[in-house]
Amino acid sequence: MESPLTLGLILLLILASAFLSLSEIAMAAARRLRLQQLADAGDARATRALEIQVRPGNYFTVVQIGQNMVAILGGIVGEGVLTPWFVSLLEHVASPKAAATIGFVASFATVTSLFVLFSDLFPKRLAMVSPEALVLRVVGPMRWFMFLLRPAVWVFDGLANLLIRAFRLPTERDERVTSADILAMAEASAQAGLLAVQEQQVIENVFELDTRTVESAMTTRERIVYLLLDDSDEQIRSRIASQPHSTYLVCDQHIDQVVGYVDAPDLFQRVLQNESISLNDRFAGELIRKVLIVPDRLTLSEVLEQFRQAHEDFAVIVNEYSLVVGIITLNDVMSTVMGSLVAPGDEEQIVRRDDGSWLMDGLTPIGDVARAIDADATALPHRGQYDTLAGFLMVMLRRIPRRTDTLTWAGHCFEVMDVDGYKIDQVMVTRVDEGHRE
Known part of the structure; x- marks a missing residue:
């Protein structure tokens, strides 16, 4: 086979492999919520993508069949395709035998690098950046491939289903969006600057309505x-x-x-x-x-x-x-x-001081306290027995706190600063170097 024709075939194989890699990652990374929005807006391609996401077995079977076929053809066609060029360059500085060996290795490494870079890394990185837009472009051609390779897909998909059942693995992706997912998305949006910190706090507060008394x-x-x-x-x-x-x-x-x-x-x-x-x-x-x-x-x-x-x-x-x-x-x-966002004139329950400490009202909700000191609220000891900072101190000390009483938890020292009768008015919270202690 002539070298130009061989190089052209290798280029086509790289493009085919790149298309398959892009199709695989785009479908896997596409957010169902975003696709549903596009489908509701009348995009038929988004509807077809959603149908595939519900039962993606046939889709990914086609991808794997295609990628393996391309890999095999690439190995057959690409074997030594650039070897003559490298040999002609090396024959002036090395023996014919050494030039042939080095040329073959260089040819193999070059073709392999082209496949790795242009048919794997680049398309997958591209698909991860904009999966929904790309999946709309590839879903049509991939449906044709699924139709053309239906017999092979039926065999391999059936065998894969048998293995999944044998290992009792789930056959469908869990598409439920939990409160943790929403909070994680809100936090990511706030970190990216797409959502104001106060707006993120509102979202978190809404979900805390089910836990705050x-x-x-x-x-x-x-x-x-x-x-x-x-x-x-x-x-x-x-x-x-x-x-x-x-x-x-x-x-x-x-x-x-x-x-x-x-x-x-x-x-x-x-x-x-x-x-x-x-x-x-x-x-x-x-x-x-x-x-x-x-x-x-x-x-x-x-x-x-x-x-x-x-x-x-x-x-x-x-x-x-x-x-x-x-x-x-x-x-x-x-x-x-x-x-x-509201009542800016009211007295704040948590005040951050210049030295990095916090002055907190005893009636501050314990969730707000944990959030202020960047502690895990779910790790609070005896959770559920109190709702406020004052209640937390009472439960931890096992008595009514007095002025100057201290408690260390999660790397922070809680010192009672002011008590009115039996009511804890103010607590100073400072960061300490010692480890977590309950």
Whole structure:
């Protein structure tokens, strides 16, 4: 065979192998979600690619048959194709026998390098960069090859299926997208600059709604501003003026005897009409609304469902002894989700200091604490027994923490800085050199 014709055939074999390699990687790396979007937009090629991804056996059988055929033909055609050229170059500096040997080795290495570079590495790297765009281009020709090689495909695919069943391996790819997958994609997008850090945090917070309890977002018992049934008109006016809120809890004698709640706009309307806002007169029933009571072990996701079913945005949280432990509103839940995107004027629960330490509020959700110090929240000891930093310290110390108490975990020292009665107000968190200790 003439050398130019042989070189042309080798070039065609390299192109064929490159096409097969590109087709293999593009189909394997193509994201099903992206292909589904293209299919929904009316791209028939994306629909065919999705059908192949569901049962890819025939597709990859064609790829392997083609690649092995090309490898065999390349070995037959390429054997010594460049040897005469190398021999003619070396015969002036080496003996004829040595020139023939070296020329053959050089020819073999050159042809092999061309195949490795242009039919394997380059097309596979290209397919990894833009798999969806390329799979749309190759799916048509590959379907024709699947039709032409149907007998061989049927045999080899059947044998492969027998082996898969023998080893009890899955026959279909798991296409389920888990929350971990979504969080990983959001983190990758944030690192690439395609997603703002605050937006990534919102996505993480949404998935934490199923794990965070209402206690992590509620207004605690000692901070609740409530009205009593026997409060006078002057007392109610004074309390509203000094502590303005949109909603007030109404109790009978003490906070654990919850009667309902009143909305501030309803009270203001009566004030504008020069009517009494006392809650013990005959018109009080028009002001006091039935309150939603929820247990303290509900997650934020569950309390959102309770709000939806009851058509309310305000709830009282009670413990197993029917004692009020806090209140929560729809705005509290949304603020937890939105994080730093909302309420920029509120006091931050975690403050990063110039020396690299953190000053944290005792009521900071433990998930936010773990995220701030870059620790694994799933590795927290006794997980599930607490929701806040204060609860974490109580469980770990097995007592009510006192000022200057310290605890080391995950390479960080937690020091109690301020205690108000039995309530932990502030905790200083600093990085330490010692290893992980629980």
